Amino acid sequence: MTIATETSSGDVFNARDLAPDQVASSFLAPPIFEGLLSKVNNILEGPRGSGKTTLLRMLTPEAFSLFRESTPGKDIAFIGVFVPADVRWAKQLTVRTDRLSDPVAKDALLHAVFSVALNLALVETIQSCAVLHARFGDAHPALFFPLDRKAEAQIVEALSYVWSLDVPLKSFNGIRLALRKRQHELSAAAVQLAQGRPLLEVQAEREYISSTWLDNLVTAVESVNDVLSRPDQIWAILLDELEIVPPALLQTIVNALRSTSNKLRFKLALSPTGSDLIPHDQPGSSSHFEDYRPIRLWYERKNDARDFASRLFASSLSKMLGELITDADLTQTLGSSWARSSDEDEQDDVEASAPDTAQFQRLRAGAFQSLYENDESFKQLLDEKRIDPINPADRDGSPEGTLVRKITQLALHRAQELKSYTFAAGARKRGGARNLHAYTGFPNLIDLTEGNPRWVITLAELLVAEHRSTGLEFAAQSVQSNAVRDFVQQMVAKLTVYPTKFSFPGRRWTPYDFVKALGTSISSQLFDGPFKTDPRMSFVIDQAAIDQFGDYIRIAIDLGALVIMRRGGVAPLASPESAQTLVGSRVRLTYRLAPEFRLPLLYLKERSLSSALRAGELLPESDIRGDSSQHVLKESAENKNLPIQGRLL
Structure with a gap:
């Protein structure tokens, strides 16, 4: 969803560390984006590179407002507070709690550490909304607000009170400094608890360890709303990569979906298997029917992904080349795929079957004839179904035509792969380098990306690099084949080196x-x-x-x-x-x-x-x-x- 003009290929790009203007300037909204702007809780599910982080970043006031400057549309119903739960953040939690044998002490410390992370993000967001009011306040009055020095001090004083912070200088910088000091205090508390000091003694010295992160957050947003005279202001907590958060803490985050302040919403991001951390079969557990709306960021069928992936691919090429290319230009730019595949549930849909081109009809007839002459099993099938290998029926008006369309892809690939097949001797394979012709052109080249934004950008980069190094047109078979080969090998390399258990x-x-x-x-x-x-x-x-x-x-x-x-x-x-x-x-x-x-x-x-x-x-x-x-x-x-x-x- 985010396009970077200076990314390096290899699927390493991530929107987490980009500035809001970098994220917004190259954001292409997928179909589900408008649904994220509502006041409902959401859980975003998607594999790596599917755009979870980018979508959450785009829900923050600055990024959203920048995007709306160029792309008008529905307004947002909340102020988004982005909390990046990346690996470093998770390791900090682990380091502070791993040595604790007392589960009650560990749970209390987890709440305290997570609370500091949320508090820092909230303060950062409040300050950003105030600083950017002059620029975006007129267009988005519900997201931005003016703050003079007195109002800033009132907010800091209120937050200092509810968070039990000592903030000598009543400013946003002062409260951030106090929160960072608290992070060091929590590290010291973890050491004391690990050495056997009773939790009650530690809590007596640091009362804030007795509070839950949710209590701290709810009282904080309600206090800020009071100062702003916005009693109905909604704040959305945007939490990324929750599958790496300690399970005990994650459970409290999930429980917050069910019942919490009406001033809070949650937009959570998880991997497809990380979402099994959310139990639906326990009393009081969250329900996707009542408490949140799941949003899936992958596509079962390539036709579902093709529209968005095509627009992002064209936009990526435009930025990399410095010239306008639209998704309507891709057939001409990339050439037409020699064969297009229908998904399983589309194969019996007559209306979904587009007429085949004369070139494709010749290609199919050649493959059918070759297999008929060299593949005993294929000859047996065509003879049994009374299908002419030289001129196979290609419309769905008859059972023969339906079968021909159904098996065309299989026949084309088999004809490329086999020299012959006999029941007695089996299959004889062709040798030589792999022919990637079946995966080039439009739309097959686009379909390889699965609609995964990071994959789309990576393949576009590889294609542009090959085009520039050879000087050949994008539609050249060698340009696309080499790009596809590198694209596939990057995935193979990642799967080869990724750590696993025995x-x-x-x-x-x-x-x-x-x-x-x-x-x-x-x-x-x-x-x-x-x-x-x-x-x-x-x-x-x-x-x-x-x-x-x-x-x-x-x-x-x-x-x-x-x-x-x-x-x-x-x-x-x-x-x-x-x-x-x-x-x-x-x-x-x-x-x-x-x-x-x-x-x-x-x-x-x-x-x-x-x-x-x-x-x-x-x-x-x-x-x-x-x-x-x-x-x-x-x-x-x-x-x-x-x-x-x-x-x-």
């Missing part, structure tokens, strides 16, 4: 090994056996897979390598170290990895994750246990003749 004693795999087993389980269906009209290209997470590879599943989802197919629903919500509630969820490999395993941009039918992992020999059959094994064993019988690839053991 899955079995003495054996450890990388997340790439894990997704490779899934990728090869698909490619083996496509290329190693008879032609299949319904290969299983998506996965249902079963208990056996969770038992052995729960950590890998979580990592793959959080990094975007696996996409949860949960259209219209909310995330499964267990403990921070468990992926148990993912059982039964359907996932697919990201399209970004499709070129790595020579897969079409499809997901089609499903199979159990355990069955797929066994096909890559990542999960031995002897490890399948429990009720979920019945479905797995049934699939095993169906697929027992498939060749084994991706050997890891």
Whole structure:
């Protein structure tokens, strides 16, 4: 969502440390942005790079006002207070509490440390709203307010009282200094508690350790509203990356969604699996029906992502090249993809099927004829269905036409991959470098990004770099193929080096090994056996897979390598170290990895994750246990003749 003109490729860009004007000047609003401006609580779910931090930053008064200068629209209903819960912040909490054996003392210290972080963010926001009133106050009177020296002193005095702070100089700088001093005091208190000093003694010296962060926050905003004579002013706490917050503290944050002051709202950001930290099955727990609105920042279907990704891609190219390129120009700029894929639930939709171009009809006829001559299983299928390989029907008005459109992508990829297939000798593969032609042009090039803003920007950067280094047009096959190759390899490299836990004693795999087993389980269906009209290209997470590879599943989802197919629903919500509630969820490999395993941009039918992992020999059959094994064993019988690839053991 944020476009940086000086970012470096490699998916390293993050909006957390950018100034508000940098975030706002290059922000492209996704479809869900307007919904975030309302007064309801929200939980944003999305993998890395999906724009969670950018969206939260855009809800702050300065960034939002800057954005509205160039893009008019709905006003915001609250003053946003951004609290970046990054790794450094989480480590500070851990360092201060790790040595505490008393859970009550640990809980009290967590509240105190978190409260200081919130208080600092609140003071920063109040000062910013006052300083920027002259610039934005007329356009957004609900977000900005004038403060003279007397009013500033009144706010500082009120906050000092409710937070039990000694602030000699009644100014925003003075209260910030006092809060930073308190951070040092809390470190000393943590040492004392770790050495066995009773909590009551520490609290007697530092009364503020007895307060909860929520009490401190509620009294603070109500006191500020009194000084401002704005009794109905709403403040929204914008909390980023909550999955790294200690679970005991996170639970109190989640509980605040259910019942708190009507002057407070919460906009929380979590990874797709981090959201299972929010229990829905406990008495008094938050409900997405009543207490918050979940917002998903990933896309199950590529058509859902294509509009936003196209606009962001075009905008990125424009900024990098210094010339205007619109999303309507992308077909001409990038060229047209030689084949376009329909998602599973669109394949039977006649209205969604656009007429094929003459060029594509020739391409399909060539692939069908080649396979008919060299692939016994494909010939058998066409003969049985009475389909002419030289002139296959391509409209959905007949069963033959519907089948042809359904299998076209599979046939095109199989024709590129195989020299021949016979029932007696199996498949003979083609050699040489991989042909990335299937992933270039518009819209396939865009679809590889999954609508992930950081991925869109990265691919645009790679394409521009290749264009400049070769001097060739963007539509050149070599320019796009090299950009796609680098784009895929960046993802492979990240999955290869990302740290994981041991899955079995003495054996450890990388997340790439894990997704490779899934990728090869698909490619083996496509290329190693008879032609299949319904290969299983998506996965249902079963208990056996969770038992052995729960950590890998979580990592793959959080990094975007696996996409949860949960259209219209909310995330499964267990403990921070468990992926148990993912059982039964359907996932697919990201399209970004499709070129790595020579897969079409499809997901089609499903199979159990355990069955797929066994096909890559990542999960031995002897490890399948429990009720979920019945479905797995049934699939095993169906697929027992498939060749084994991706050997890891």
